[in-house]
Amino acid sequence: MRLTKTLYIVENIQSDTPSGVDEFDRPIYEDVPRKTPFLAEVEPFSSRLAESQYGVSVEVSNRVFCLPNDKIRIQSIIEYNGLEFEVTEMTTYDNHYEVLIKKVK
Structure with missing residues (x-):
């Protein structure tokens, strides 16, 4: 399996430093996006193919092949080519994941 594309898992995490204080002088911490890169192969895919090959009825625009990665979960956000996708x-498998994603923006 040739993994030639770089994709990013986008997670919102709480910042380490406060961005200000509230009316009770408590620090306010904002969520900041953290992008974790991973290598994958991306191909166009459709809902009809997902139903016939995997037996699932989900919205799909692409299929991703990648190495096992615990950060990839259903409803995770993945960025590819400046676009955001949601894992549907x-x-x-033991040696790889097959991930179905749909465009969100």
């Missing part, structure tokens, strides 16, 4: 389904 995934199949895990």
Whole structure:
């Protein structure tokens, strides 16, 4: 399996430093996005193919092949080519994951 594309898992995490204080002088911490890169192969895919090949009825625009990664979960946000995608389904194997994603923006 040739993994030639770089994708990013986007997670919102709480910042380490406060961005200000509230009316009771308590620090306010904001969520900041953290992008974790991973290598994958991306191909166009459709809901009809997902139903016939995987037996699932989900919205799909692409299929991703990648190495096992614990950060990839259903409803995770993945960035690819400046676009955001949501994980709608995934199949895990010993040596790789097959992840179905749909465009969100």
